[in-house]
Structures are given as structure tokens and as C-alpha cells.
Amino acid sequence: MNGPSTLDTYGSQTSFSSAGTGADATLVLTTAMSVAAAVIFLLVMGAVWLAWRRDRPGSVWWIWGGGVILPVIALGTLVVASTFTLAAIGRVDDGAPVIEVTGHQYWWDIVHDPEGRALRDANEIVLPLNIPVTLSLKTEDVIHSFWVPSIAGKMDMVPGRINRMTVTATEAGRFRGQCAEFCGLSHPLMAFEVVVLPQAEYDAYLEDLRSEARDADTAQLARGRDVFLNEGCIACHAIRGVAEGARLGPDLSRIGARATLGAGMWRMNVGNLAGWIADVQDMKPGAQMPSYNHLSGPDLRAVAHYLASLK
Amino acid sequence: MIDATADRPRQGPVLEELRTYEEAWATPPGWRRLSSVSHRVVGQRFIVTGLVFFLIAGFLALLVRTQLIVPENTFLDAETYNQVFTMHGTLMMFLFAIPILEGFGVYLLPLMLGARDLVFPRLGAFGYWCYLFGGLIVLASFVFDAAPDGGWFMYTPLSTKEFTPGLSADFWLIGITFAEIASVTAAVELIAAILCTRAPGMSLTKMPIFAWYMLVTAFMITVGFPPLIVGSILLEVERLIGLPFFDPALGGDPLLWQHLFWLFGHPEVYIIFLPAAGMVATMLPTFVGKPLFGYGYAVAAVVTMGFISFGLWAHHMFATGLPTITLTLFSAASTIVTIPTGVQIFCFILTLAQKRPRLTVPMHFILGFLFIFVIGGLTGVMLAAVPFNWQAHDSYFVVAHLHYVLIGGMVFPLIGAFYYWTPHFTGRMMSERLGKWAFWLMFSGFHITFFLMHITGLRGMPRRISTYPAGIGWDRLNLLSTIGSYILAAGVVVFVWDFIAHRWRGPLAPRNPWKAGTLEWLYPPIAPGHNFHAIPRVHSREPLWDQPDLLENEAHETRGLLRDAPHGRRETVGCHPLSGEPLQIVRLPHPTWIPLLTAFAVAVSFSAVLASLYDIAAAGAVAALFGFAAWAWEPSETGQTITTNDEGTLPVDVASRLGHTHIAIIGTLMIMVALFASVLFAVMFLWNVQPEFTRLAGDPDLFWTSIAVACGLGMSLVAWLARSAPMAVLDLAVALLAGVAGWALYQAVLPTDPMATALAATLWVMAGFIGTQQFVLLYWSLFLALRKVSGQVAAGQIVPEINRVPYALVTAGMLIAAAVVLAAPQLEVLK
Amino acid sequence: MTDRPPRPQTRPHIAPGLRDVARPVVIWTLHFILVYAALSAACAERAVASYPAAVIAVSIGTPVALVLAGWGLLRRGDQPMRIAARVTIIISLLAILFNTAPVLLLDGCR
Numbered sequence A: 001m002n003g004p005s006t007l008d009t010y011g012s013q014t015s016f017s018s019a020g021t022g023a024d025a026t027l028v029l030t031t032a033m034s035v036a037a038a039v040i041f042l043l044v045m046g047a048v049w050l051a052w053r054r055d056r057p058g059s060v061w062w063i064w065g066g067g068v069i070l071p072v073i074a075l076g077t078l079v080v081a082s083t084f085t086l087a088a089i090g091r092v093d094d095g096a097p098v099i100e101v102t103g104h105q106y107w108w109d110i111v112h113d114p115e116g117r118a119l120r121d122a123n124e125i126v127l128p129l130n131i132p133v134t135l136s137l138k139t140e141d142v143i144h145s146f147w148v149p150s151i152a153g154k155m156d157m158v159p160g161r162i163n164r165m166t167v168t169a170t171e172a173g174r175f176r177g178q179c180a181e182f183c184g185l186s187h188p189l190m191a192f193e194v195v196v197l198p199q200a201e202y203d204a205y206l207e208d209l210r211s212e213a214r215d216a217d218t219a220q221l222a223r224g225r226d227v228f229l230n231e232g233c234i235a236c237h238a239i240r241g242v243a244e245g246a247r248l249g250p251d252l253s254r255i256g257a258r259a260t261l262g263a264g265m266w267r268m269n270v271g272n273l274a275g276w277i278a279d280v281q282d283m284k285p286g287a288q289m290p291s292y293n294h295l296s297g298p299d300l301r302a303v304a305h306y307l308a309s310l311k
Numbered sequence B: 001m002i003d004a005t006a007d008r009p010r011q012g013p014v015l016e017e018l019r020t021y022e023e024a025w026a027t028p029p030g031w032r033r034l035s036s037v038s039h040r041v042v043g044q045r046f047i048v049t050g051l052v053f054f055l056i057a058g059f060l061a062l063l064v065r066t067q068l069i070v071p072e073n074t075f076l077d078a079e080t081y082n083q084v085f086t087m088h089g090t091l092m093m094f095l096f097a098i099p100i101l102e103g104f105g106v107y108l109l110p111l112m113l114g115a116r117d118l119v120f121p122r123l124g125a126f127g128y129w130c131y132l133f134g135g136l137i138v139l140a141s142f143v144f145d146a147a148p149d150g151g152w153f154m155y156t157p158l159s160t161k162e163f164t165p166g167l168s169a170d171f172w173l174i175g176i177t178f179a180e181i182a183s184v185t186a187a188v189e190l191i192a193a194i195l196c197t198r199a200p201g202m203s204l205t206k207m208p209i210f211a212w213y214m215l216v217t218a219f220m221i222t223v224g225f226p227p228l229i230v231g232s233i234l235l236e237v238e239r240l241i242g243l244p245f246f247d248p249a250l251g252g253d254p255l256l257w258q259h260l261f262w263l264f265g266h267p268e269v270y271i272i273f274l275p276a277a278g279m280v281a282t283m284l285p286t287f288v289g290k291p292l293f294g295y296g297y298a299v300a301a302v303v304t305m306g307f308i309s310f311g312l313w314a315h316h317m318f319a320t321g322l323p324t325i326t327l328t329l330f331s332a333a334s335t336i337v338t339i340p341t342g343v344q345i346f347c348f349i350l351t352l353a354q355k356r357p358r359l360t361v362p363m364h365f366i367l368g369f370l371f372i373f374v375i376g377g378l379t380g381v382m383l384a385a386v387p388f389n390w391q392a393h394d395s396y397f398v399v400a401h402l403h404y405v406l407i408g409g410m411v412f413p414l415i416g417a418f419y420y421w422t423p424h425f426t427g428r429m430m431s432e433r434l435g436k437w438a439f440w441l442m443f444s445g446f447h448i449t450f451f452l453m454h455i456t457g458l459r460g461m462p463r464r465i466s467t468y469p470a471g472i473g474w475d476r477l478n479l480l481s482t483i484g485s486y487i488l489a490a491g492v493v494v495f496v497w498d499f500i501a502h503r504w505r506g507p508l509a510p511r512n513p514w515k516a517g518t519l520e521w522l523y524p525p526i527a528p529g530h531n532f533h534a535i536p537r538v539h540s541r542e543p544l545w546d547q548p549d550l551l552e553n554e555a556h557e558t559r560g561l562l563r564d565a566p567h568g569r570r571e572t573v574g575c576h577p578l579s580g581e582p583l584q585i586v587r588l589p590h591p592t593w594i595p596l597l598t599a600f601a602v603a604v605s606f607s608a609v610l611a612s613l614y615d616i617a618a619a620g621a622v623a624a625l626f627g628f629a630a631w632a633w634e635p636s637e638t639g640q641t642i643t644t645n646d647e648g649t650l651p652v653d654v655a656s657r658l659g660h661t662h663i664a665i666i667g668t669l670m671i672m673v674a675l676f677a678s679v680l681f682a683v684m685f686l687w688n689v690q691p692e693f694t695r696l697a698g699d700p701d702l703f704w705t706s707i708a709v710a711c712g713l714g715m716s717l718v719a720w721l722a723r724s725a726p727m728a729v730l731d732l733a734v735a736l737l738a739g740v741a742g743w744a745l746y747q748a749v750l751p752t753d754p755m756a757t758a759l760a761a762t763l764w765v766m767a768g769f770i771g772t773q774q775f776v777l778l779y780w781s782l783f784l785a786l787r788k789v790s791g792q793v794a795a796g797q798i799v800p801e802i803n804r805v806p807y808a809l810v811t812a813g814m815l816i817a818a819a820v821v822l823a824a825p826q827l828e829v830l831k
Numbered sequence C: 001m002t003d004r005p006p007r008p009q010t011r012p013h014i015a016p017g018l019r020d021v022a023r024p025v026v027i028w029t030l031h032f033i034l035v036y037a038a039l040s041a042a043c044a045e046r047a048v049a050s051y052p053a054a055v056i057a058v059s060i061g062t063p064v065a066l067v068l069a070g071w072g073l074l075r076r077g078d079q080p081m082r083i084a085a086r087v088t089i090i091i092s093l094l095a096i097l098f099n100t101a102p103v104l105l106l107d108g109c110r
């Protein structure tokens, strides 16, 4: 794999530290169930041990007690508890702001407020702190699954359906998510970042999504922009104010501001950007983007710098 | 080591009457052994082939673990990795677990039940060849560099032509469907064998517990495999000619595949677990020296598991966006299935309590099974809780869980079973010392590998990823898991070495080496090639414990049924399904090449589809039909009688609904009904989730529909009449009516366009399925007519007529159901 | 022909309770299908039935199923099949109850 992975700099991907209401409620359930399971396991093994040492038939009440009565009590409790948890975290809040996330082989298209302002971004989802948000999950091709363990459990993106899930992030910071349904060659390279911002910063972020991308204000950046416009990049990628409308690839209007490249996989910097453009298929086999290995060195550098400047 | 030569049992005929008997049952020597249809030979073939697939799949697992040993490893590229884990899952689930367990069933059941062979030896042999050829097709994909890479559950649309061009998915679909034929034929055969060929006096409640487990398993296979067969056919058809079953733009739904797959997939894990649990329930009492505690409880547990496990499939789909209420239904159903499991585990525990057991190698594996499987069951309950499932699903937690259940619940008992029954296969004992090494290596390696995966999964690692970045908290866990898997593999290697080497190093096995109570140990375990010279009457569930005369005499001097029938034919006693009292003599076939040739014809046909050579495919299918006809052509022997000294006069192949062929037809019909129900499920499902598409593709023709129903009813009526008046004319009438019904059904769906909507396409499949049923009846009836005309059938030989009735009735029922489905949308509008 | 007593040809009473082993689980199956069908009818795109209708179907079907499955629970006897029947009945009753959990615990499709 090319380029150093830098994920140690990112937020967690573990479900053990919870930064969302869904993950939080689930963690409570997980802990309770794990403890109960451990106790039951020890009880059963204790029964095996007793049985091993015993030398005469036991009572059939062991079957009733150990095989029926105790399990039914435990399972009944479990079903009730898990169903109430489910009802709480599975409820879809129709009034909450909507973020539409569309899975593509192997990246994520993101639209904030799709019915209204339709602000587009990709591979990095910004969520407001402590405010419920409804994610509307779709796919463009095969089944993917949206999963940010620290914030909530996963939900599949199934062709022909829109699955909705309301999440509330309860801790500011960065969290890593990853596609959890096998979706083809580069499924392992289909991750993303979630950034949780306090309300004010979140509003600023949305505002930023509305405005045009940063201008190319040096000669090299301008050259990079021209490469971008002339080499066919705009067939798939959009940059607000420069080339709009293309939807086949991620929107690049603020790619330089994102922490990662290639859907949560590599550190965002000029070197990695250049490597990516020159040899996508090596970094991400099967990605729907051709490798631009015919670009001249200076062109490649220019376009990489240009993209890195889009913040 | 004991010097076993001393009590090495004497082999070979000592009684004159034994000679004809042994000649009749002799396995053909040399390469002609391939023509053998004996359950011993076929069972061992299944077992050895399954073991080979296990080793291949295990090797693939090591490749997987080696790739994941460090982050960002470049040992395998993504494509190879995907092929490797897909083939690992596929081989393990389809070509190892089920066939090897069925192999044990095929081998052991007649011996335990007191039969000389299975009732349909040729079917068993045919099934084996289907399994082998299907498995080879799947493996051949490696050679063509087209190994399937879509995961063992092949989710659509990733597995459709658009996203998986090339042949890899076709290899999977065709090879696996072919191998599944083996599983369902073996299931029918086991059902008939268990119900119809038990020793005199072996009523259902005196049956060894293993037979109950296998009986329930076999029934589960007949109902559980059809959804996947239907799903695979739909997907293959979509791939080949583009019918849009799974395409939401044309009214299809990718979730349809998931439903069909898991309707199979969940029962499948119980199908894998139950026979293994049955082995435990057989071995455990031997080492404790007391019968299984709570036989009735165990039977109840097995039966309820067999049913309830069909109501859980959607717990594999909790994250697909099903309504909360549906999630809750499946969540609750998934938790309650632990009750029968718990009952069963406590039966084992109480069995253990009766006496201090002998700590042999199989006993180690049984204890290992209890330990691991209980953990797997508990994590299974956790996974049934939807919120938790949303975190754990498709993560390494699930990988951990499924291996706890499968390795703990199936592989450990299986290896124990190898140690236990190998003396029966080879006449020699495997090594106690190596066995303990194998156990401890496997046990510790297993936990190091898989226990940690629970944590890896909850730390967010998804399954099926060929690479992962460093520093997210997965590095060390993966390293340890990989090391553990090498230890586990070392244990497997020790076992395999022992299994090979014991053939020359192992001590000769004495008679009944484990002091077991079940009938398979009656003969000294140096394979004599035949089962019972005489079939003893059985008074208990552990005849070897409770009927001391059985072990006091030389085995071939055992008193019992069929001892004095020295006419050189293979035959066994058929019993009443419930009471086990002798009912008939079942004539059994001698070695024949027909099963092999027929399976080969089918294999040619399937591979030709894969290569898009449809002429050859058709030729292969026709050849297979001829094969089946040749198979069934032999003269009927119904009506003959045989006088036995013990049980009076018994008819040969009794013409009764309790006969083995009729029971087998019932089993077959369960498969057919389950296939039809799966198609019907698909129709209703699409109708329900994609309402806008209901009538977009045109309406079926109701006139022709009613003609089809009328002919179907007529066909059943004539078939019913033919039972009391077996005449060729009536057979021709059945054939004619069946043909017309099929044709009319074709006309009925003709106005709809299967390319236009998924619903219409599914209706065509439904019609096609019933058409196939009609064709079976047509072919069967023509065959019967031909036999009558050519004088193969004497008066009173009406077994086929009796068997045809339920087939015709069920087919007519399907026609009526289909007619309702075809007419409903139009009638709805009238209203 | 020998002079042995005739073999039992009709259903002998060797397995008292065999039917009681099969019946409860079959009832469970039917009940499961009922609940699944009712929920699917009410909660899928087509919405053939309303949610209350589904609840009514389940509330009528469940007591019926419980009675049919539970029939024979109190029959005595300790032959293996009798025991098996008793255990099967109890497990089936529990499973039927658990299948009603969704309508008991929730009040709508979502």
C-alpha cells in the first residue's frame, strides 16, 4: 500500500468509547450482556464440573431449571431491555436536519439538507454537537453499510431503498467510520471521517459549503486549476465556482480541508495527492477513476498543490 | 499400547451359508470399486472428500490470517484475498460441513439401526458423485483464475453481471447448486433409511439418539436447502439472460436474495450443528458407561430446534432497514431458540453426572465442545439484541461468534467422532497421545485466535477486509489471532497425521473397543464389507449393553432375521416406521455404474451451462434422463415373499404407503413443496414491497390458467384411479394430462413479459417450476406405460402407482396455488 | 406361514405422544407465519392491512395457538414420547409467547 497510513492521528473507531447517544445506549447493553454472559458461562461450566465429580444420576429438575426456567427469565429480560433500547435509538426524528449519505464503490457522497440548500461534500461528515441529525442512507451501486462505531451502530445502504437513522453526537472531535458491508475490491479502503463540531462551528462549516471554493491565487495554483479543467477531471469531479455539476466522483471543493484522502485512508497532503492522481489504481484497486500517470511532473505537482489549497 | 493381535477377530466364512451371503455383499475389487454403492464405501467417500475440502479451506483460512498478521500487509492483493475468504467460507459451509456429517450419517446409520445398507444405495452413490463433481467445479474456478470473490453469501447486486462480470459467480452458483443435489438426495435417503429399515423391535423410542438427530437434520435439509436452490437459480438466470429479480429499477429487490439466502442460511447452521450434537449424544454415554440422560428431553429439544430455527433468518438482516417491529419479532425468536439448546446441554451435563467418565480423546473433544459451544451460544444471544447487533454485525465479533458455534459445535465433536469411529473404518485405533496433543493445540489455538476477535470486532474492525491501517487498536489483537490460528492449524495437522499414520502404526482394535452400547459395534471393527449376517431383534436403546448374548457370541453367529436366506441377493429388513416391527424385505441393488454415469451426465450438463454451450447442456440432461430410466428399469419384485424363521413370511417391497419408496416420495415432495414455497415467497415478497410494478408486465391469461388447473385435477384423479387399476392406458392418460397442464400454464403466462418486471419474471419461474413437476409426472408415467407394455410388470405390482398419487396431488395443489396467484391481481381490480 | 401372531399393520400404540411431539411445533410454525405475515402486510410498502388490523390478527391468533399447542400438557405418563411431548409443548408455548413480543412491546411498525 502506498503512503503511510496516519490513522493514529484520528479519532477512535471503537464502540467501547461512545460519543453518540446510540453508541452510548448500546454500550450499556453490551456491558450488561457481557457480564451476564460471563456469569452464565461460569454457572454452566460449574454445572459441568459438578457433574464431572458426581457419581450418581442427578435430578431432571436440573434440565428444567438450567435449560428452561433460568434461561427464560434471562431471555425475557433481555428481549424487553433490548427492545426498549431499540425503540429509543432506532426512532427516526422527522424534524431533525437531514444529511444524505450515498455510498459509491468506494467513497461517500454527502449532501447536507438535501431538500433545501443541498450542500455537497464527500468522505467527511460534519455533525453538530448534541443535536439530532437524520442520516438518509442510499447507494449508487451495490450494498454498503454505514458504520461509525463510536457514534452509533451500522445501517446498510441498499439499492432501491432509503434507510434513515437519527444520530446525536455527544462529544466533539474526530471519529472514524468504515463501510461494513463487503462491496468489492476496495471495500477495506472505504472509510470516512466524522467531525463533530459545536453548533457555531458547524454553522460556519455549512456556510463554507455554500460559498465558492478558494481561488487559485498563485501561478502554480492557477496552472493546477487549468490542469484540473483540461485533463478531464471535471467529467467526474465538481469544485464550486470552478466546475459544477459532475457527480460521478467526490466533490472536491474543500478537499484540502479534509484530514484524509481516498475515503478515510491516507493523510491529506500534497505528496499523497500527487501519488493518488498519478496512480489511483495502485492505491485503490477498482476505484472508478483512471490513473493519470501521463501527466508531466510539473502538471502533477501543480494540480496536487491546487487541490491541497482548496480549504 | 495393547497387543491387539491376540484378540484380533477371525474373519472370513466359517459357516457354509455365510459364503453366498458374503459373496453377495463383496465390494468389487480394484478400480471397479468405483461402482460400489454400499453405504460403507459411499459414506467413507463422503467423509474423506469432506476432510480434503476441510484441509483446503483451512489452508485458505491460514492465508487469510497471514494476510492480517500486520497492518497494511502486502502478502495477498485485495483480489486474491477476496477470493480466499470467499472460498474459505464456501468450502467450509457447503463442501465440508454438511457433506462430511451426511457421510457419517450414511456410514453409521444402517449399522446403528440394524440394516444391511441404506435403502437407496444408488441414490447415495449418485449424491456422492454430484457432490464431488460440484465441488470440483467450484475448485476449478481457481484453475481458470475465476475464483468467486463475492463472499460466501454472494449478496446481490454485487454478484450480478454488472458488478461481477466474468464467470466467477457462475462457478459458485452452478457448482454449489450441483453439490446441493447431493445434500438433498442424501437427506431423502436418510429419512427413508431411518424410518423404514430398523432392526426388528426398534421402535422410534428405542432408536439410538443419533438417528433422531439425523432424522430431524434430514427433514431440515429437505425444507432448508430449497430456498437457496431457488435463490441460486434466480441469480444465475438473472446473470445469464437478464431477468430482473434483484433489480429495484424493474420491481426487483436485492433483499429478496438475502431473504432466500438466510432462509437457507440460518437453518443451515443448525443442520451443521445437530448431527454433531448427535455424535456427542452417542459418544458421551459410552464414556460415562450409562445411557443418555433424558432421552425424551433430548428428542424434544432436537425436534423443536428443527422447527424454531426456521423462524430466525432475518437476524442476519438487522441492519438492512427492516421495520423495527419485524426486527423485534426476529430478535425474540432468536433468543428463544436457546431454550431447546439449553435443554440439550443439560441432558449432556446430567449424563455426565451419572458416573465418572473415562477421559479418552473423544471425551476431551466433547468437553471442548461444551466449553466452546456454550460461549458461542451466549454471544449468539447477545447478537440477537438488535442494538448490539448493529454494532457487532459484519464485524470481527461475528467472525468470532460464528467460529465458536461452528468449530465448537461441529469441528470439535467431529474430530472426537473421528477418534471414536475410526476403528470402525480401518480396524485400528488412533493414538491417544497424539489425540491429546491435537486437542490441546486446537483448543488453545482456537481461543487465542477467536476469543480475541470479539474484542477486535467491538473495536470497530469490519470483517472481510484485506488490509487495515496501523494504530486503530487492531494491530496486536490481529497478530495474536494469527499466531493462534497457526497453533490451531498445528493441532489439525497432528490429527491428520494421526489419521493417516494410524493405518500402519495404530494398534488393532478389539471388538467394541469403547464398550459402547450401540449396534454398530456388534461386529469386530475390521471392516468385513457387510453389516449384519443376521439382524438381531432389539429390546433396548443400547442393545450391546442390555442384550449380553450379542457380544457373547461371535458376531456372525448372532441370531436374527435374514440369517437363513442364502440366495445371493442383497436385501435387508424393512420395518414399520413407528413400531419398528418387520414389514417387508427390501431388495437392494448390487454394484452398478449407473449412478456414476448419470451424475457425470449431469455434471457435463452443468459445466456446459457454465461454458454457455447449451447444446451440450441439453445433451447432458437427456443422457441423465436415460440414466434415471435405466436405473429404475429393473423388474419389479413386489409380490414375492420370503419366509424367515424368526418373523414369519415377509413380502418383498411391500405395496403399502408405509413402504420405503412411498416414504421417500413424501420426503421428495417436502423438497418440492419447499421449492415451490420459496418461489411463492419471492412472488409475494416482490408484490408486497414493490406495489407499483404489480401489473406493469401484462396480465396472465386466465382461460389457459383454468385449463391448466382442470388438467391438473384430472391428472390427479386418473393417477388415483390407476392405483386400483394399473393399466398402461391410464399411465398414458396421466402423461397426456400432465403435458397439457404444463402447456396450458405456459400459455397462461405467455402474455406477461418476464424481462419487464421482477414480479413477472418470478411468475415465469413459478410456472417453470410447476412445468418441471408436470414433466416429471409425464416422464414417469410414460416410463410406467412402457414397462407395462414390455411386460416388466406383473399384476399387483402397484408400488409406482401408489407413489405417483401424492406426487400428482401435490402438483395439482401447486397448480391451484399458482392459479390463485396469477388471477389475484386481476380479480382485485374487478372488486 | 408360521403360527406367530400377526404383525401390527395399523398404527400401533408404541409411541404414545408422538403426535403431541409434532403438533405444538407445527402450531408454532403456523403462528409464526401468521405474525410474520401480519407484520409484513401492515409494515411494507403496499400496506395491505393497517397496523391495528395486524395487531388484531395476532391477538386472536395467539390464544388460539396457545390452546392448540398446549393441548395435552397435563397428560401424564413417563414413556419417552410422553416426556418429549411435554417438553415440546412447553418450549412451543414459550416460543409462541416470545413471537408476540413485538406487538406487546411496540406500538407501531417503526
Ligand code: HEM
Pocket: B058, B061, B062, B064, B065, B085, B086, B088, B089, B090, B092, B093, B097, B150, B151, B152, B153, B399, B403, B406, B407, B410, B411, B449, B462, B463, B464, B465, B466, B485, B488
Ligand atoms: C481452521 C480454522 C479456521 C480459521 C483459522 C478460520 C478463519 C477465518 C477468518 C479469519 C475469517 C474471516 C475472513 C474475513 O472476514 O476476511 C473466516 C470467515 C469464515 N469462516 Fe472460518 N476459519 C476456520 C474454520 C472455519 C470452519 C470450520 C468453518 C465452517 C464450518 C468456517 C466458516 C467460515 C465462514 C462461513 C466465514 C465467512 C466467510 C465470508 O465472510 O464470506 N471457518 N474464517
Ligand SMILES: [Cu+2]
Pocket: A143, A144, A145, A179, A180, A181, A182, A183, A184, A187, A188, A190
Ligand atoms: Cu464496503
Ligand SMILES: [Cu+2]
Pocket: B265, B266, B269, B312, B313, B315, B316
Ligand atoms: Cu442465523
